[in-house]
Amino acid sequence: MESSNTTEVKDLGSLLLDVGIMLLSSGASCSRIRLTITRIASAFNYHCYTTIGPKSVSLTLNQDDDNSLFNGMRSINQQGVNLKLISGISRLSWDVVIKNLSIPEIKNELNRLSALPHYPRLIILFLVSLSGASFCYLFGGNAIEMLITFGATFIGLFVRQEAIKKKFNQYFCVYFGALAASLFAGAFIKAGLPIDLEHAFATCVLFLIPGVPLINSFTDLIDGNIQNGMVRGINGLMIAFSIALGLVTAMHIYNFK
Amino acid sequence: MNELILFEKFFWFGFAALGFGILFNAPPRTLFAIWLGGAIGGILKIILLYYNKDAIVLASFTGAIAVGIISIPIAHYRHVPPMIFAIPSVIPLIPGVFAYRTTLGFIKLTGAIGADYNTILAETMNNGLKTLFILMSLAVGVAIPMHVMRKESAKNIRLIKK
Numbered sequence: 001m002e003s004s005n006t007t008e009v010k011d012l013g014s015l016l017l018d019v020g021i022m023l024l025s026s027g028a029s030c031s032r033i034r035l036t037i038t039r040i041a042s043a044f045n046y047h048c049y050t051t052i053g054p055k056s057v058s059l060t061l062n063q064d065d066d067n068s069l070f071n072g073m074r075s076i077n078q079q080g081v082n083l084k085l086i087s088g089i090s091r092l093s094w095d096v097v098i099k100n101l102s103i104p105e106i107k108n109e110l111n112r113l114s115a116l117p118h119y120p121r122l123i124i125l126f127l128v129s130l131s132g133a134s135f136c137y138l139f140g141g142n143a144i145e146m147l148i149t150f151g152a153t154f155i156g157l158f159v160r161q162e163a164i165k166k167k168f169n170q171y172f173c174v175y176f177g178a179l180a181a182s183l184f185a186g187a188f189i190k191a192g193l194p195i196d197l198e199h200a201f202a203t204c205v206l207f208l209i210p211g212v213p214l215i216n217s218f219t220d221l222i223d224g225n226i227q228n229g230m231v232r233g234i235n236g237l238m239i240a241f242s243i244a245l246g247l248v249t250a251m252h253i254y255n256f257k
Numbered sequence: 258m259n260e261l262i263l264f265e266k267f268f269w270f271g272f273a274a275l276g277f278g279i280l281f282n283a284p285p286r287t288l289f290a291i292w293l294g295g296a297i298g299g300i301l302k303i304i305l306l307y308y309n310k311d312a313i314v315l316a317s318f319t320g321a322i323a324v325g326i327i328s329i330p331i332a333h334y335r336h337v338p339p340m341i342f343a344i345p346s347v348i349p350l351i352p353g354v355f356a357y358r359t360t361l362g363f364i365k366l367t368g369a370i371g372a373d374y375n376t377i378l379a380e381t382m383n384n385g386l387k388t389l390f391i392l393m394s395l396a397v398g399v400a401i402p403m404h405v406m407r408k409e410s411a412k413n414i415r416l417i418k419k
Contacts, residue, residue, distance in 0.1 A: 083284065083341045084282045085282075086338060086340075086373075088336065131273045131277060138270065209348070209351055212344055215395065218401055222400055225359040248360075
């Protein structure tokens, strides 16, 4: 009896760490990570205490008598945004509560979720470019400027994806993306087309904006996770700085004033 | 206000949000909701700006609150956490042009101190603060409806009393 209990708590502990790490690396806010972990742990009648660092999750599982049964920690190095994973894990945590899933079943479901494919690359490129063109229209651009922004976003995102594949530093990836996009947009202005610099230049790099880090940063700050909030905020600022650096490089190359 | 232009903007705000939904790998069942949420938040901002040109921060804040409020029934209907829907939907409200002008201003400020230095300083400060406050109001606006309900999960919020 004693031994089967210890294996269960070990399995559950490593499972919860997996859940926490998957959520953290796909861009969930701290309160969501804590909520999901606690929800699954309490479905198995354990108390769970978590610490969420900027790149790590550690937790302790206790039973009612407050004896510590499991201590563990796990860390990540790569962060991205994957909303499909967050919503999948959220659904899974409710299934655990409602349908009483067993630990192997949860493990299978987690494996299935992490193997879920992204959208096809061409669809991502096309729709993100379309959203770049929409931004251009909303900031007052005309049809030609929208087309240029579409092309610039397409090329910028392509370059960034390739840079990520080649495992460059994440800020370098953003810089390359911004540089490629603004070089493409700037070429048309240099060629003498009557284009408003602000419309084409300001909107062609908008696909890089660190929306998720900045919004998560404030969400964490409001919830009192000050440390994580600050880390995410500075990460967002670094990305914004990389974008600016890319723009400035292109402007100096083309000698725009 | 011209209704046709308003409708066009509604349409394009939606696509701006949709692109980010795809980029962030949002589940397919939420994509239409993201399109609609982005469009509603954006159009609300445009309408408010029409009545008061200077209130860009307040207009963005209202748009974000609208997205936050819509996100709760969507979360119920589509069985996703509200943030899945809310984050791509508020991205079209992000002040891209102000951020761009701020960056350019900072670069100009690193140059020589000329006659128009004070003007550039004032403009950069203005644009930078607008960017900062709009970003803050977006994050807070999305979170407010959840905090007002005082529930940690959207699933615990009962829309219709049983």
